[in-house]
Amino acid sequence: MENKPFNDLFQGLDNGELPLSYLFIARLNRESLPELAKRDRQKAYASRHNCSNLPIIGSDILRNSVWWDGDFCEEQDEIS
Amino acid sequence: MVLILSYDGYEQGTEGVIDWLLYHGHPFVRASANALLRPGSDWKINIHDGRIEFKGVNLNKEVGAIFYRRFEADAPYYDIGEPRVSRQLQRELQGEAERLTTFVSDSLADKFWLPTIAASNRAANKLSTLTLARTCGLAVPQSYICRSRSEVVNLLDENSNGWITKPINYCGYYSRENFAYTTFTSRLGHENVAELPERFHPSLLQECVTPVYEVRAFYLMGEFFSEATQTQGSTTSVNDTVFMDVKLKTAEAETRYLPYQLPIEVENKLTQLMQKLDLNTGSIDLIVNETGEYYFLEVNPGGQFSAPSERSNFHLEKRIAELLIKKDTSHGK
Numbered sequence: 185m186e187n188k189p190f191n192d193l194f195q196g197l198d199n200g201e202l203p204l205s206y207l208f209i210a211r212l213n214r215e216s217l218p219e220l221a222k223r224d225r226q227k228a229y230a231s232r233h234n235c236s237n238l239p240i241i242g243s244d245i246l247r248n249s250v251w252w253d254g255d256f257c258e259e260q261d262e263i264s
Numbered sequence: 265m266v267l268i269l270s271y272d273g274y275e276q277g278t279e280g281v282i283d284w285l286l287y288h289g290h291p292f293v294r295a296s297a298n299a300l301l302r303p304g305s306d307w308k309i310n311i312h313d314g315r316i317e318f319k320g321v322n323l324n325k326e327v328g329a330i331f332y333r334r335f336e337a338d339a340p341y342y343d344i345g346e347p348r349v350s351r352q353l354q355r356e357l358q359g360e361a362e363r364l365t366t367f368v369s370d371s372l373a374d375k376f377w378l379p380t381i382a383a384s385n386r387a388a389n390k391l392s393t394l395t396l397a398r399t400c401g402l403a404v405p406q407s408y409i410c411r412s413r414s415e416v417v418n419l420l421d422e423n424s425n426g427w428i429t430k431p432i433n434y435c436g437y438y439s440r441e442n443f444a445y446t447t448f449t450s451r452l453g454h455e456n457v458a459e460l461p462e463r464f465h466p467s468l469l470q471e472c473v474t475p476v477y478e479v480r481a482f483y484l485m486g487e488f489f490s491e492a493t494q495t496q497g498s499t500t501s502v503n504d505t506v507f508m509d510v511k512l513k514t515a516e517a518e519t520r521y522l523p524y525q526l527p528i529e530v531e532n533k534l535t536q537l538m539q540k541l542d543l544n545t546g547s548i549d550l551i552v553n554e555t556g557e558y559y560f561l562e563v564n565p566g567g568q569f570s571a572p573s574e575r576s577n578f579h580l581e582k583r584i585a586e587l588l589i590k591k592d593t594s595h596g597k
Contacts, residue, residue: 187505193438193445200461203468204410204429207460208450208505211443216515220437220444 186211265326266292266588267372270333272299276570277581278333284585290592293321297337297365309364314371328595329376329588332384333566335369337361376591378584383542384565390432391468393541393563400536402560406471413460416452419469426453426472428508448500448509455504473559474498475551478510479524482569482580483538484545485587488531489580491572492524492552523576526550530558537563545584 189211190199199207214220266285270278278294285292295318299305308317316323339358344350369381387393394404406423409432410416419427430449438445451472475498481490493510496518500507513519526534534548537560547567551559573580 185502187502189445193440198461200464203431203465204452204460205431205435205447205450205467207464208429208507209435209445209447210502210505210507211445214439214442214444217437217444 185216265321265328266290266592267323267327267330267375268292268294268333269330269335269369270294270296272296275333276568277566277584278331280570280573280581281331281585281588284582285589288585288589290585290589291326293318293323293327297335297361300364300368301337301361309368311367316368316371323372327372327375328592329378330372331378331584331588332381335365335381337365376588376595377544378588378591379543379545379565383544387541387543387546387563387565388433390562393537394560396540397537397560400533400540402530402533402537403557404560405473408469409466410464410469411466412463413457416460416469417457420452420454420457423471425474426451427469428452428472429467429469432466432468448507448512451499451506451508453506472508473551473553475510476554477552479526479550479552479558480567480572481526481534481548481550482545482567482572482578483534483543483548483563484580484583486535488526488534489572489576489578490524490526491576491578492522494520494522521572521575523578526558534560 187210188208190197190207190209192211193209194202194206268278268282282292282294300307306319308315310316314324337358339354339361341354342350344353391407391409394407397404408415408419410419416427428449428451431447435447452469477492477494479490479492481488483489493513495510495513496516498508500509500512530550538544538546541563543563543565546563546565547569548563549561551561553559569580572578
């Protein structure tokens with residue numbers, strides 16, 4: 185883990201322009217964060233239940249009811 | 265039928281609850297705010313009589329219970345080469361989306377919500393919730409909004425235990441290549457003062473309460489399912505930065521998670537807070553210091569509960585699914 189890579193991430197911003205917590209922002213390998221590593225694994229398998237199950241017909245539910253449009257949601261996880 | 269308002273993609277709380285709805289063979293429909301905006305999505309919205317249909321289902325008629333995880337649309341940012349115009353367009357599209365999602369949720373206001381959107385939004389403001397928690401008799405760390413180095417110096421002079429700073433709202437993960445950037449709760453002491461800018465964006469400073477252990481309590485309709493987290497020390501140092509964040513301790517072998525019974529008087533105060541917030545569910549964070557005092561930190565209405573559920577055998581996903589089924593079945597009767 186590296187601490188304070190403020191200028192690396194927020195190039196051109198003065199550190200007074202953001203809340204103090206951002207001054208201490210840390211940079212970590214994704215694999216070292218259990219939460220993110222888990223999220224990456226889950227992303228690989230996608231959501232289990234992007235479906236509506238109407239009507240419920242046993243195990244056919246998941247096979248026939250996907251309305252997934254492909255825009256996997258990863259809020260605030262990417263630099264835009 | 266149970267309506268689940270959630271994310272498009274994987275969401276830990278959603279998936280586990282749906283597993284149990286499937287197990288019980290109870291009908292449900294999962295929808296997202298982003299799906300509402302997609303041109304090809306199968307929503308029909310009649311403003312005249314407030315009728316909402318999704319995939320041919322009349323939600324006003326069929327739905328009795330709603331599991332709310334998230335129902336906010338992300339307006340697209342169209343980079344048209346002029347940032348000012350792009351930002352204005354995004355703001356306006358966001359406004360369009362918000363009015364639309366609000367109309368949908370308002371039209372379903374007579375259903376059982378776990379929890380309601382209004383209560384979730386209110387409780388999501390840490391600052392207001394801290395103030396409210398005090399009125400319920402809960403101990404909360406002294407908290408201030410600071411904007412200058414001199415204010416920080418004054419606070420440090422008043423309290424030699426130091427202060428922590430963390431976002432007022434939230435900081436997610438900024439991803440770049442194989443790295444993730446994020447903020448953790450950071451300790452501020454006299455040693456940090458020199459590096460602080462003279463003036464800065466309004467920032468939350470809280471009295472540093474050293475935890476002997478932390479408690480995450482999941483609240484569901486008056487019941488508490490609490491887990492204590494014990495770590496080896498409470499700080500993680502990187503060079504001259506000292507973090508005080510339990511998230512950095514999760515991977516350590518010495519970290520222990522235990523099912524925990526909060527004292528009844530603390531539960532009573534927390535119940536009072538949840539009632540004032542009109543919240544029927546939420547994940548509550550507390551710190552217990554060396555004198556055994558319980559400090560309330562925050563409540564997250566859409567908190568992540570699958571980890572404590574699994575570690576402490578709470579079966580929260582099952583409890584939530586069965587509550588939704590019960591409320592759905594009894595709705596309007």
